[in-house]
Amino acid sequence: MNKWEHQDERDLLALLEAKTYDMLSREERASLGAHISRETYERWRRLQLLARQSLKVGAGAQLKPDPTILPSLKTLMASRTRVKGPAPRLTLPLKKKPFRRQLSVYQAIAAAAAILFAIHISSxxxxxxxxxxxxxxxxxxxxxxxxxxxxxxxxxxxxxxxxxxx
Amino acid sequence: MKQPGIFSENQLNEQPDELLMGLIRHGNEAAFEILYQRYSLKMLHYFHKMLGSQEAKAQDFLQDLFVKIIEKAHLFNPEKKFSTWLYTLAGNMCKNEYRSMQVRRILTHSDEWEQLCGKDPSPEVLMDQQQFEDSLDKALRALEPIHREVFVLRYQQELSIREISQIVQCAEGTVKSRIFYALKKLSARLCVYHGLIKD
Structure with missing residues (x-):
């Protein structure tokens, strides 16, 4: 690939997709003229149009998705949903309770008793x-x-x- | 994002792909079916052209692609376009297939080109659209995968240069360059159709 092609083929593609050779401006033709003949330009343009027409989705009407695919996919999806269970709750995890609320009455009594006993020991x-x-x-x-x-x-x-x- | 189950079927039909993917992640089958209806035919044609017009293989790949959508739904970034993600997945599947089957090596050693570029094609052959399509298929198969991919995405799937650049993960200029290269190669290889192409 020569230097010209490397630099300008990007612009050329846009021209090919948009304009016939006759629609090109004088500047555009001048930029192409030294490198691409009218014949080559038209041939490439015609080819991309034919390719587009030929490749277009739906052009080959006989080609359709196999009707067994969708049911099998839905079965797969259902089985995955069952395994995973319900969707996870989109809530933040519960905050930890404050220390005081985590103590039961009995634990509080036991703690107080332990403190009193310690005081007694140190007296x-x-x-x-x-x-x-x-x-x-x-x-x-x-x-x-x-x-x-x-x-x-x-x-x-x-x-x-x-x-x-x- | 809205939670699954709050859309009626008609409303679901109007939702963008990205939102449907969010619902699919939560196991919404209706959303999946809509997405399948939107893309299955396109992707089947894409695989058909990318894998050398083998319909059975294209059907298998279509199924595998949608299995990936179910299994990898959590990997989809809803801030990005779904179609770009889908074509990237499909393109990667094709690349893996090329690697495993060494399709390129088989195709480049084919001698079909000599037949295709014979000196004296009959006028019937030249004018036959079906024949042209078959020849185009063969010509596409002989292209390098990177050139075939952008050509199919541009002329079959009719994606913009920008979308293609996101799918193949390269600059827009590189995409244009590759398409142009493919066009030039095809033009050379479809030499018997120059009369038809010349109009």
Whole structure:
């Protein structure tokens, strides 16, 4: 394929499909003249018209879809629909419930009981279990009065043991 | 998109292909039947020309094509044109067939051209439209698949250059170039019909 054909055949196709040689403008003819004769142009034009006529859908009336195709396709479609079940719901997935709503009353009671038990464990009684009251440092009665003991959180362990000793 | 089952049959008939595909995805048989009626004849002719005028094979391919539509409906992008997608599927089926059957090799070794371009065709042969159609079939079969495809899409299916470029996935200029090349080749191969073509 030479350079001219590569560049201009695209435009030539449009001309061939639209115009006879006689309908071409002077410029169009001039652009073609040096490369394509009138005879060649008309032959190509006639060929594409004949091809179009010959190939046109319906030209060969004897060619029709096999009548068994559609029923078999519908059967296939029905079977696929049955296997897959109903169409999926086009809704967003449910949001997760808030944590509070997921707890039942019994779970809430159990949780509260567990918390109270933990507080109980961390309070005074554990010291007796491990015997801390036996050590003198915890028995220093001058460190604070009973009223102060009630207000002090951080020193409650030590002072509480003093109270008990007194 | 509207949900299936809300259209009457008459309303369905008026719906665009793309919407029908959405319904087919949800298993709507009526929508499928309408789409089949719209395209089955066209696609049968397309396969007939693309596969060397073998009617049985064209019928098989037609069925396979619509099976693909059922099975691959979820792959169709409703924002794109349905016919473009359909012809792309059909074109790919033909290409696979060419590969598997090596049709090109068989056809290019055919000696039918010598008979076709004989020196002294009878006037009856020249003027016989059916004969011309048969010869055109043979000439098309001898073309490269890429040239045959665009030629059939343009002159049989009457698609625009733009649509063809989307189907074959190349530039519009390339499509024009291929069609023109096919036309030139056919003109050379249908040399016995120059008298007829000359009018």
């Amino acid at each position: 005074n009684h554990w010291k007796q279990d491990v015997g801390l009251h036996a050590y003198p440092i915890f028995a220093d009665s001058t460190s604070s009065s009973p009223q102060q003991i009630m207000l002090q959180d951080e020193d409650s362990v030590k002072d509480d043991s003093v109270l008990r000793l007194n």
